């Protein structure tokens with residue numbers, strides 16, 4: 001099994017793996033709204049490949065919360081014939097270690113806490129994904145001490161301009177002044 005950084009040539013093979021592993025309509029999930037039109041973090045999009053193809057893959061996107069850069073982890077999937085062999089854990093640990101080396105301070109994901117807590121992810125109150133998202137599935141990991149301190153609010157797309165300061169927001173309903 002080889003650990004590789006995903007290339008453009010791998011894109012559709014990874015998409016096929018995700019289609020196989022997730023329920024139909026996965027792209028209707030709110031996390032996909034945050035990814036549309038934004039480039040993934042290429043150095044953190046990793047896959048595990050053997051002679052029969054892509055066995056597992058993980059991707060990351062940048063998002064913002066209150067002007068802070070945040071890594072959104074996912075999707076991650078392991079081919080059904082390879083699940084519970086440790087490949088998911090391998091991709092998680094390797095990508096999170098690389099994220100820390102690249103200087104990212106915090107990671108967010110939407111997923112099953114019973115699986116992700118082994119990597120240090122915990123529930124995080126006060127951070128809101130676009131609806132509909134079950135708040136119990138919003139999980140966070142700090143890659144530096146205090147990485148989530150003071151980082152609260154709506155998760156928005158990476159290219160969303162920061163909200164104007166409050167005194168400019170109360171312009172009686174018009175910003176054309």
Ligand SMILES: CC(C)(COP(=O)(O)OP(=O)(O)OC[C@H]1O[C@@H](n2cnc3c(N)ncnc32)[C@H](O)[C@@H]1OP(=O)(O)O)[C@@H](O)C(=O)NCCC(=O)NCCS
Pocket residue numbers: 021022076077078079082083084085086087088089090110111112114115
């Ligand atoms: C979830 C997934 C990525 C885990 O990868 P994996 O390679 O199978 O997992 P690992 O081998 O690293 O770990 C296996 C352990 O995780 C547990 N596990 C797997 N999925 C779990 C889940 N959703 N909740 C709780 N535990 C889970 C297994 O029971 C196993 O437990 P054990 O170590 O006590 O035996 C993989 O099963 C998968 O692709 N599932 C379908 C797609 C998916 O749900 N992706 C995650 C979206 S949140």
